[in-house]
Amino acid sequence: MVYIPVIGLEIHAELKTQTKMFCGCLVVDSTIAEANSSVCPVCLGLPGALPVVNKKAVELGLRAALALECTPLQYSIFARKNYFYPDLPKGYQISQYETPLAENGRLLIRTSEGEKTIRIRRVHLEEDTGKLTHINRDVDPCSLVDLNRAGVPLLEIVSEPDMHSVEEARAYAVTLHQLLRTIAVSSGDMEKGAIRFEANVSVMLAGAEELGTRTEIKNLNSFRSMERAIEFEIKRHIAILKSNSKVSQETVGWNESEEVTFSQRSKEEAHDYRYFPEPDLPPLVVDSIWLDSILQNIPELPAMKRMRYASEYHLQDAIIDILLEDPRMAFFFEKVVQHGEPAKEATNWITGVLASEVKIRGLDWDCLPIVPGYFADLITLVRRGDINLLTAKTVLSEMLDTGKQPKVIIEQKGLMQIEDGDVIATAVHSVLQGNPKEVANYLAGKETLAQWFFGQVMAKTGGQASPGVVKRELERQLFRLKNELSD
Ligand SMILES: [Zn+2]
CATH class of the missing domain: 1.10.10 (Arc Repressor Mutant, subunit A)
Structure with missing residues (x-):
């Protein structure tokens, strides 16, 4: 018997806005900021406080929706999703339910078996919850709540269950991550939880007409854990079916260290959340003029960039993949090439020595201490044989420290190559x-x-x-x- 996995993914992406979804509080880096330092009556859920929609968040949501070829709804409605949790001070989350921001899109993915289209069911806006930290678990258990993240704008992107292998699920997640970063909708910073996945997994017999019972894996924070968890669930489902038992519909968590899923709760149905339209917010109206201006401002999408890099610069697929992983690195690369450096040499330097310096020093590609022109000069100096590779690395390090031109550093330090x-x-x-x-x-x-x-x-x-x-x-x-x- 051949079982076919059926996988759908929900992706939550933090939107790259200055302020929160329904109030003017600044979005701060929760790993650095003092706990509860960016809060107000709205995001604290104090009685009588009224939410106001963040226009920038809607714009970014629409940008993503259009890039995913979704159809935006002219009117969409915010809804209350009711549930009690200590990091959700209002006792409900403002989300979108029956009428989301946009629906019916698609995303093209690439796998070892070729290209495939994954349908997008819907894209909607919502707000993030706060963050709980549990300490002294054994002695004096205590839970701390930080509401800096409460109310941060989230975009939820829900796919149809169109993926049939772990490879396809990964390709979809990676492609979507790349897209959201390239169009500057989300920082995509996985280490800080800016993108989180949830996977719906079921298996069905080849040729069967009905889908199997699915389980939902919550809170997957990296590509790796997403892959492992899906793989684990597929095997678990198959083992249950082979022993003539039934898979029960439930929500499971992922135990990172033991690499197993564990049951969290029997699957809640939508009516458990008692969704109803948010009475404090009017319908969200998106007119065609606004939509047109958003469409005009969508930057070049990764798929287009990929084709252009191949035709214009004759780069290999593997190198293009590395460049597209970080759109800011790709931008830097294009600037260096504009200074006349051959694309192949530039990519070698950028994805090799420079990328590792950027990582070691914890730098940001969009605010490097060196300008692309100086970096191009450095490559030229090596190419002409004025300095060797070893010296070039020393010079690069000094450039990153001081922002100086390579020629100036070489002269000041007497680093010219000895040919004598x-x-x-x-x-x-x-x-x-x-x-x-x-x-x-x-x-x-x-x-x-x-x-x-x-x-x-x-x-x-x-x-x-x-x-x-x-x-x-x-x-x-x-x-x-x-x-x-x-x-
Ligand atoms: Zn606030």
Whole structure:
């Protein structure tokens, strides 16, 4: 018997706004800001406080909806989703239910079996909850609540259950993440929880007409845990069906460390939430003029960018993937290429040395301390042989520290590559003279020592010697020693 997985994904993305969804409180980084420092009567849920819709959040939501080829609804309604939880001070969440912001879109994904379209059921706006921290679990249990995140605008994107493998689910999640970042709708910062997934999973027998019973996996915060959790549920469902039992419809959580799902509660139905239209907010009206202006301002989508990078710069798919992962890196790349650097060299440098410096130093691609023109200059200097790779790395580090032009750094620090044959010959000679034991071993047949001598000469010249010249000079002097030996 062949079982086919059926997977649908809900993605919650924090929108990139300055302020919260229904009040003027600033959206702050909860990992840095003092707890409960950005709150007001509205997001604290105090009696009598009235919500006001954040126009920017609606705009970003519509931008995402249009990029996903959804049809925005002219009127959409905010609704109260009632449930009690300590990080939800109002006792309900303002969301959208029967009439969402937009519906019926699609997203093209790429898998090892080719391209596939995943249908988007709906896109709607809502607000985030606060954050609970449970401490002293064993001794003196205590739960702390931070409401800085309460009321932060969220976009929920719900797919149809069109995915039939973990690979497809991943491709969908990655493509959507890329899209939301590229059109600047969400920071997409997974480490800070800006994007969260929920997966609906069921399995059905090949050829069956009815879908199997599904379970819903909550709060998946990374691509990896999403993949693992879906994989685990698929296997669990198949095992249950094979033993002639029934899968029960329920909500499950994901235990990251043990890599298993666990039952949280029997699946709630929509009526459990007693949805009703939010009486404090009028219907949201989206007119065509507003919609047109949003459509005009959508930046180039990743799919278009991919085609352009392939045709204009002749880049390989794997490199394009890396660049598209972070649209700000892609933007930097395009700026460097505009300064006349070959695309292939530029991508090597940007996705390699620069990307690792950015990561180590915790820098942001959109506010790097170096301008793209200076970075292009650095690549040119290496390409022309004015400095070698080793020196280039030192210069880059200094550029990131000071923002200076590479030429200025090279002049000030005297880092120009040493091409002078006499200087290099002297350095080679002194290394060979200073290491008689190694030289004897080399002459006795341990030829790999040539590489070691090379490293010594480079170190002696402060890494500035031209590697090509050093290599030739080293070969020449070692060859002479060998000849002297055989004479
Ligand atoms: Zn507030």
